[in-house]
Amino acid sequence: MGKRKRTKVEKTSRTVLAGCLMAGLLLPGAAWAETGAAAETQTAPAASAPASEGGSSAVGSLPALVPLREASEQLGAVVIYKSSDRSVSIQWAGRLIRLSHEGITVEAEGQQTAALSAKPTVGSEGRLYLPLDAFRQAFGIQADWSDKDGIEPGANETAARAALFMRQLASGKVQDAGALLDSQLAAVLPPDKLAALPQQIVSAFGPPARLDRVSVEDNGVHVNAKLSYTSKLKAPFAIEIRFNHDGEIDDLYIPSTPEAGYAAPDYDDPSAYAEEQVTVGEGTFALPGTLTIPASGEPSAVAVLVHGSGPEDRDESIGAAKTFRDLAVGLAKEGIATIRYEKRTREHTMQSATPDLTVNEETIDDALLAAEKVRSDPRFAGKPVVVIGHSQGAMLVPRLLNQDKDKAVDAAVLMAGPAEPLEDLMLTQYENAVDRAVAAGQPDEVVSQLKQQAEAWKMTLGVIKNEAYTADDYPANLRIPNARWWFDFRNYNGPEIARTQSVPLFILQGANDVQVDASNLDGWKSALAGRADVQYELYPKLNHLFVPSDQPSTGAEYFVPGNVPLQVSEDIASWIGKLPKK
Incomplete structure (x- = not known):
């Protein structure tokens, strides 16, 4: 039988996966006595038997077989042998695979999803084997196995490829792991930096002990696999592995703090708006985003949401809050469309972390691209384009307006904007x-x-x-x-720049803000006292995330579910409604 031609991704995969064994550093699998299961299964020849076509191990005349522990642990699974009943349990990404004398069952998220008729086989050397098809069904993936290359997830098996990459790093297979990177990320993460990543993870979170869950999402720019682990310190740890659409790893992102149970606001009415997935910019630093449009299809204006400091997502997710998502649905209720997008340092974390990164590249360039995108959309023709900046995004509005050579922005809202240099x-x-x-x-x-x-x-x-x-x-x-970045930003004073500008401003401040306190609002008022086109609003209980807190803000309340009050969106909409007609 002729062999089919392999794709470029498959050829790369076969090369880089060679030699992945069971050695465990970051994700140690529990040792289990495979020989103890021999009494429950028939004996079969050792793994050195001739390979079947395609490279998969064959034991005697049986179908292609996979050494269960070795293949499972290459995917980062935890394999446990229970001597009391001679059963085997495999924990992987929310799946629990049980092998016993009664058969094989598979549970996903606590619900049994399959009962497999296949029987495990024990080789003469004591290794437990499973037919390849049964292994695929148990893990819910398409994959091949060969004695030379080990487990080989299919080109579209993003979750399994991400888990394998992490296992390769943990096992010290840096060359194999590095070969999965695209050329741009490989230039940013040479072998020495890639080799240091596991220890950095261990130092920050403790040794990850179990892969609890893998979720996969295609956001139009990347196919993202989010791997969630529990560490030996019982601390949660997650990493997002970003694949390009050729199946190569293009970037990595490790959240410094976990999200903490966001709840949608009571004014969130899904029937009041429609959302479209969009892309801001193009090429290396294209950004996925969300365009939220009122259900009427005829918004009175469109707003561009510009993030604060740090690698923010499009929702500005911090703790249990999602400030930008709340604003998007609140403004939609008021008839205003919004565009929000992943920040460059979030979507392209490693590739943007260069010594040459400036404030323009981090924030301003992409905000202007988003403004130009909605400005050119015929659905918003003749409608005001308003920038809404939060925190660092607010303080940079004057600089953004100076660089808006195409006059794409008609007005701006500043939320918790520092009135003094950031340093x-x-x-x-x-x-x-x-x-x-x-x-x-x-x-x-x-x-x-x-x-x-x-x-x-x-x-x-x-x-x-x-x-x-x-x-x-x-x-x-x-x-x-x-x-x-710091020298680019030094001595930057937004109010002083805005003093001579003429784009209307609405400056909002929470009185309970521990990061940018209310004195900053006074700084803006003082600098802009000579302008008649600036309005101000101070909200008594709102913290830096514009979420109300009855107690003085310390930042700890960020992890308590709360939302931006609808009043904030109503005030912004009212102000926009009073802007001079174009």
């Missing part, structure tokens, strides 16, 4: 954290650590503020992460 605000935040810790009676070691952080930032601040230094020339003994 100065950070020192204020560090010092306030010390004061709060002292007032709360925190242990001396906690207060001491916070003081050290404040002093360290003072030293960094002295370098950033020194006009004699640049990103290419500053003291070598003081390393500044993202130095070019």
Whole structure:
């Protein structure tokens, strides 16, 4: 029988998966006595028997067989042998596969999904085997097996390929793992950096012990596999592995904190709007986004939502809050369309983490691309295009307007926008954290650590503020992460730039904001006192995420479910409705 031609992805897969064995560092599988199961199954020849066509192991005249533990652990599964009843349990990505003398059952998310008629076989060397078709059914994937290359998930088996990549890293198979990367990511993550990734994960979260769940989503730019683990410290850990549409890994993202149970607001009426998946920009840094349009199909305006600092997603998910999602559905209720998108440092985390990253590349370029996208959409012809920036996104609005050469933006809303340079605000935040810790009676070691952080930032601040230094020339003994970004941003003062601009502004502030306190609103008012086209609003209980909190904000309440009040969207819509007609 002639062999079919392999695709480019399959050829790459066969090359890079060679030699993946059971060695466990990051995801250790429990040792289990395979020989103990021999009494329950018939004996078969060892794994060194001749391979069948396609490279799969064959034992005697039986169909292609897979060494169960080895193949399972290559996918990051935990294999447990229970001596009391001589059964085997395999835990993988929300699946529980049980093998006993009664047969094979498969549960997914706690519900039995299959009972397989296949019987496991024990080789003469004591290894437990399963027919390849049964292995595929048990794991719910299409995959091949060969003694040379190990487990080979199909080109479209994103979940299994992602799990295999993690296992390769954990097992020290850096060359094999690196061969799964596309050329752009491989340039950013050479072997030494890739090899360091498992230890960085262990240092931050503890050794991951079990792969609990894998979810896969195609967002139009990447096919994302999100792998959720439980560590040996019982701490959750997740990683998003981003594949391009050729099946190569294009980027990685590790959330620093888990999401904490967001609940949609009571004013969220799905019948009041429609959502479209869109792409902002093109090429290497294209961004997936969501366009939310009122159900009427005739919005009165369209808003571009611009993120705060950090690698934010399109919803601005922080803890249990999703500030931008709440705004999108709230504004849709008021007849205003919105476009929101993944931030570049979120969707292209590793590839954007270069020494040359600037504020423009992180925020402004993509915001202007989004504004131009909706401006050119015939459905919004003649409608105002309004930028709504939050936190860092708000303070950068004046710079964005200066760079809006095509005049795509008609008005802007600033939410919790700092009125002072960001580097100065950070020192204020560090010092306030010390004061709060002292007032709360925190242990001396906690207060001491916070003081050290404040002093360290003072030293960094002295370098950033020194006009004699640049990103290419500053003291070598003081390393500044993202130095070019900081020197690009230094002494930036949004209110001073906005003083001479003429685009109408609506500046909102929460009075219970621990990150950007209400004094910043006064800073904007003072600088813009000479402008008649600026409106201000202070909300008594709202924190930095524009979620109400009855207690003074500390940031801890971010992990308590809450929503942006509809009043905020109503106020924005009312202000937009009063803008001069085009």
